[in-house]
Amino acid sequence: MSTWDKLGEECGVFGIMSHPEAARIAYLGLYALQHRGQESAGIVSAHGNKLHIEKGMGHVADLFTAARIEKLPGDAALGHVRYSTAGESSSRNAQPIMVDCWRGPISLAHNGNLTNARELRRELEQDGAIFYSTSDSEVVLHLMSRSRRRTVREAFIEALRQIQGAYSLVVLTPEYLLAARDPHGFRPLCIGRVDGACVVASETCALDLINAEYVRDVEPGEVLRIRRDGGDGEGEIEVLESQMPLPKGKPSFCVFEHIYFSRPDSIVFGRTVNTSRREMGRLLAREQPVDADVVVPIPDSGVAAAIGFSRESGIPLEFGLIRNHYVGRTFIEPRQSIRNFGVKVKLNPVREILRGKRVVLLDDSIVRGTTSQKIVNIVRAGGAKEIHMRITSPPLVAPCYYGIDIPTRRELIASTKSVDEICEFIGADSLGYLSLEATLRAVDDKRQFCSACFTGSYPTEVVPLERQKNLFVEVAGRDDDGR
Amino acid sequence: MSTWDKLGEECGVFGIMSHPEAARIAYLGLYALQHRGQESAGIVSAHGNKLHIEKGMGHVADLFTAARIEKLPGDAALGHVRYSTAGESSSRNAQPIMVDCWRGPISLAHNGNLTNARELRRELEQDGAIFYSTSDSEVVLHLMSRSRRRTVREAFIEALRQIQGAYSLVVLTPEYLLAARDPHGFRPLCIGRVDGACVVASETCALDLINAEYVRDVEPGEVLRIRRDGGDGEGEIEVLESQMPLPKGKPSFCVFEHIYFSRPDSIVFGRTVNTSRREMGRLLAREQPVDADVVVPIPDSGVAAAIGFSRESGIPLEFGLIRNHYVGRTFIEPRQSIRNFGVKVKLNPVREILRGKRVVLLDDSIVRGTTSQKIVNIVRAGGAKEIHMRITSPPLVAPCYYGIDIPTRRELIASTKSVDEICEFIGADSLGYLSLEATLRAVDDKRQFCSACFTGSYPTEVVPLERQKNLFVEVAGRDDDGR
């Protein structure tokens, strides 16, 4: 797998309180988090007792003009970028979600995936709730609205007690910002400070762009309320109120954030991603040594690992595959199709590097195997004599229920084929995966990471994906109407 | 008032069942109903057990391309055009509204205004409902979703029993189309047939364009279920099921549909609009005679009345004001402002007609008086010696709660000024209104029309507009959060 062989849905969230240009800063935050979701983007701002929203399909840079940012007044803002999702890919699933309820206007942005969303949705629907999206995130707002607790924060906590699975959630009301991370801490969420303002973001690269200082992560199970500074000089303690109201969970940080999803310059789960990747490459060179001439990373995700692999093995690093960075979301293919076109349009081999060489090809993972096959084809066509595929993570054998939607086990090549069979399928001369143990060592794990996709052993109860798929269709067909 | 001095919100609805090109026909229906709302438009189609939706801000002709219509498969469709509304003017209030609930997907389009929407919304919110729009129409879907009745139709009826005010409602589910008109029949809704398909629409001009035959109006208080033809040759009775499940109300057809809102070629409430308008002009000439040289209508609404006035009075009709039909929704005004610009950009006087003449200027109503003042200025600048303003309806003294949102009584010039004072304000030489009695005679009333905006006497209980205005703001500010 490489970045474009979509492992699944992912999102990025960003919230800011007490900044005179809140929406502009949120825009920049999303800019830095764009790699976490390129399908839709949205920003909500709070001004007086109102919330304002602008969202749509597309990239942050294309969606938001200065004129559109002007429509988002106020000193607090909430932003979201989204890739695909647990629901459909359509504009009605774009986030943040903004609603009115008896508590007033509320907006919410979610990164992660709830494992009991179907049950909750079914119960809520049975109780008369109507849903505007097919997103799992919407249930949180229903739960908050139905709570009888006096404050939005209390209602939020009550809702959190009912949801299961993975969530880094940020809620904006006219009064304050709430941020929470599930007790297992599946997805990242960090806290930053800039000038007088307080920021939360999926990755620290968003803090860097706006010159915010990284304070710490929101802890697993922690709920934060971020208020406007009263201006009485009381400082951070007053502004940032932390609670730990949720039952404690086993820390289960998503190891894939380090393997391929986060930006290498981000500090995620307290560790710089680049460090983990280089270490993965280093350990891979030890575990899966190979007699070769060049180490070639599949850009951009494989680059840091390739440095580690090259350094450990002594095999020189070369950029034998060049990525076209101007590839749009769609492209027009000739009718008379070009072989391996989908990959070719993004990657081109450097013949001079590959010709006659024994090549170590470095990637972060293999999902269905079809993209890897095309890449091996391309590298072979580029003249490589031998191709030794090395993967910086173990074989993917099980779907993720925590924000990475590998649809079913069946589609994962490693769930049905041996390493040798995969090697043959993709057409490589050899194939080696990093062991789970080494993978976890690379991220400096102290038993805190989730590796369910490599083991099939989930840290929480989950309903097999195969049974979930027809949920909404079933609902849709339920009306019998006496006929 | 004239067409562009917005009296308020209005909408047009269109539904079709059992047509192979349902969405295309709905598109044409909205095309013909465009005058009822130019702000947003949307179409939902039903295919299999799914609903598909496309909607947005703008004109039907601009929003819908052939490619977009292709995204709306199926043999049933629901369309809506909307002007401003009881809620805000924004994309989230665009209709049809489409949601999922325990009954499956449901979509709804509404023309009219509910008088107890605030109370219902408050109750629903207290019960935990969340609202996506600020539109009153959304409450109907919540009520349907909360109903325990077995079928969508029964739930719809249960919802209708709770709502008050004006509504012509059309609901589309994957199985069938529902149409209902409130017991007072405030807003129009007619039934048509074309080929094997059944159609409902706000005005018959939508039937005409698609070559549908006008069957009859949906009756006040009637609820229709329109099913797919079983193909067993049973015909119309089976397809179109009528019920009268609502408490009977006093018929209260909106007289403004005839005065200015509907298209003159439509049959509305069983009567061709053009006939009513010509008759209004004729009666106005009798009630408010004037010694003048020419009758000049303010296009386009005043034209039919001008024919009646001219014919009755013997004063020749002339088109002394020409309308620019290419005026966009916005236009750029010079910084160094042009006097009466807002009207000038749409209307231009024909000097040759007006110069030295005693002019009878015919309009349908006066709201704030500012537009009338500008028009009088323009006609005067065009050379008129005398300007006798004649209005084809009585003075507007009270807001409408049934789909025409005159914001408050205070803004209505006739609620605070006498006819003489209004005449002076607008700068005319004389001013004459049609009497209420004559207005109702012109629409061939048999005590069936609502004339509350002329009398302040409402056919249903209403909460004064002034008290309604801060509803959502109050809600928004309600959260005290213990501080």
Next chain:
Amino acid sequence: MSTWDKLGEECGVFGIMSHPEAARIAYLGLYALQHRGQESAGIVSAHGNKLHIEKGMGHVADLFTAARIEKLPGDAALGHVRYSTAGESSSRNAQPIMVDCWRGPISLAHNGNLTNARELRRELEQDGAIFYSTSDSEVVLHLMSRSRRRTVREAFIEALRQIQGAYSLVVLTPEYLLAARDPHGFRPLCIGRVDGACVVASETCALDLINAEYVRDVEPGEVLRIRRDGGDGEGEIEVLESQMPLPKGKPSFCVFEHIYFSRPDSIVFGRTVNTSRREMGRLLAREQPVDADVVVPIPDSGVAAAIGFSRESGIPLEFGLIRNHYVGRTFIEPRQSIRNFGVKVKLNPVREILRGKRVVLLDDSIVRGTTSQKIVNIVRAGGAKEIHMRITSPPLVAPCYYGIDIPTRRELIASTKSVDEICEFIGADSLGYLSLEATLRAVDDKRQFCSACFTGSYPTEVVPLERQKNLFVEVAGRDDDGR
């Protein structure tokens, strides 16, 4: 024919000098002239020694935003709206045309059609000129550029001496505005004043909107140079310099401007268009009397004539056909086609008016007859018992070479069919045309109008259209390249 059965190309031009908001005023001028061309629009402004241009396909209201107008600085501007043209319908034919030559930047806007453009183009091409558009207007710039005369004005006059046919031309350079009308005066061009600024425009309705005073028409054969006011109080004589440098021609004002093209509120060729049309209707009632119940105009062009017809005949006027003013440039037709759809989408009959009536249907002209046929069908379907078509101009038998591009004589129904045959073709019960004599009387002719399209007798030498058609194709195919 009616407005939408395109008789052919037409344009509108607008120029302004010495106004602090020149581009904004030009925008408004084009707004008022939009009926003269809806395909493309453009504005050039002059600032310092530079010209700035913004143009594109579409309506003025859609093309120009405030931000785009801001890109057009300076105190002089030139605008153009265009329908189809002597060249193709594409963006490269949009005007104004702006070029650089040894004289510096020059821009030009043209209304009319040059009858010797092909010969001039061929000569220029033989001499090495390259053409960017297929528009006849481009030759004028080549001629100006090739002139050795010292000033732009002299070069302009030299170019004018070489071109033949119809032109109302406006040229903008950084220094001044030039305006010229061909010696026959085929197309209109008027002069106005507003504040200190001087304006030229195709019709006076453009002056009205910007509060400019109508001064007079540019005379046939006149060339004007409009300079910036020196600020020395010398006034108009200095600013507006008139010359009559062209050989005198027989005045040949286009009678079609009065029959259907110009706005009724405009003064064109010194006469209000509305007056001419009403008079045409009046004379038509005398020449082609009919025993009927109602006079129904085809909106919008037939309205003024219908008043005249009704008044003269005593037959009451009724608006039995209603026009949908929201029709876009394109609309999606159902696959299962609707009869007479092209007309139906724009016009709807008022059954209550037409049913059982003997109808006089009033239109301005008949081109191919197909549109008239559809309208007659619609009126018949609306219930009319008899349909008496009356046309406010003589039969069209010959193409126009002066700015109205009826492609070939063959396509004109009246060139091959008798009035009785046309009547049968369109399905009317009777058909009557206004005589040429009466048409000319209606426009208060003193032998100054061109009526070539009714007589085939042209005021200038012309090359039959059939021979012109393949010009550019011939050129394209000329390269033999030795094979």
Next chain:
Amino acid sequence: MSTWDKLGEECGVFGIMSHPEAARIAYLGLYALQHRGQESAGIVSAHGNKLHIEKGMGHVADLFTAARIEKLPGDAALGHVRYSTAGESSSRNAQPIMVDCWRGPISLAHNGNLTNARELRRELEQDGAIFYSTSDSEVVLHLMSRSRRRTVREAFIEALRQIQGAYSLVVLTPEYLLAARDPHGFRPLCIGRVDGACVVASETCALDLINAEYVRDVEPGEVLRIRRDGGDGEGEIEVLESQMPLPKGKPSFCVFEHIYFSRPDSIVFGRTVNTSRREMGRLLAREQPVDADVVVPIPDSGVAAAIGFSRESGIPLEFGLIRNHYVGRTFIEPRQSIRNFGVKVKLNPVREILRGKRVVLLDDSIVRGTTSQKIVNIVRAGGAKEIHMRITSPPLVAPCYYGIDIPTRRELIASTKSVDEICEFIGADSLGYLSLEATLRAVDDKRQFCSACFTGSYPTEVVPLERQKNLFVEVAGRDDDGR
């Protein structure tokens, strides 16, 4: 300098003959050449005796939809991408340029810069030519049009004999494709074959994407005519006719293509760009050794060189600066400005890599020094203890007249400051440039490269840039008009 500190204008060209999907293939070719120009893009296709054009401002992926490609029929096509230019940045300078002349329709795409364009333009203007663009490329079409030679090819050659400077030109007529490279061969142009079709392109990466085989480069001074295959099996010799009609020039390949402009996977001037860059890095490590902890490239241009530097020096390579690949052409900056924002939005330091380290920062060049200063600031803020800037080319001291428009010598920091002064200006601890000798060795020069920007010694006669700048303004202001 790095890729986004614009050294100047550059373009990419692509032509194809005898392919059933010519426009689609041209689209893909431009896709691969997008890095050569992101401002505008265009495609012309030849079908029958006509040319069709689609062009506009923006990226290839955004401009061209399948529907738009459908408007480009035919089996031959010509494409162009453009950055800024010798003329202004506006839509009228977008290429290909398409005109009609006595030879029929001709289109042209140009990469390079003509050094005598001003003189030629002035002469052409004096001779009456009018110019639509401010691009130097337009003169070629005028010269071709004015030529009396019998064929387009002969006229093209005649034009080439008059122009001086840098050009890789491709011309498309309905009959054939012409391609030429100036006698010095400043800019690249290669030939490829795919199926039966013949292709020319700026870089081989465009051939790779469409699976075309790289045949050879167009030679300096060579003119190719590429005709349709007659289908008689005669093969390539017949299709591809080569001539060497121009006076021989000293080969002067642009060394900057290898330093930073071309894609590393391309073969340019017969050598893979990646090889040159790695060699530059290797030689730089020898010439400018430094005692440091890490080698950090400025992405993306510095990467290949960094590998060479690291390998030679033994200092480990690290990706200490991460590029945001989602940066749009514009972004909204906060009003309260962020320090070094312009660079920050694109690059982010990896603190974990930089902290406390002695960093060798690798870039390809320094233009004004301001971007380098910002990058040094960012790296310093990222924690670097020492920053040693190393540049893979010599100091830039003179503008380029061959397609890289450094505006004036004054703006080049190295033309007025010593290396020490530059080092101080950018805030580095040391600064070292690669020597010219080594640079040329790295590209495997056999005295064939142009290095005028490093020496000020130009291979052709040029007019100093300072004198050129006001050319069009002078022209604009030339008209005195007797006042």
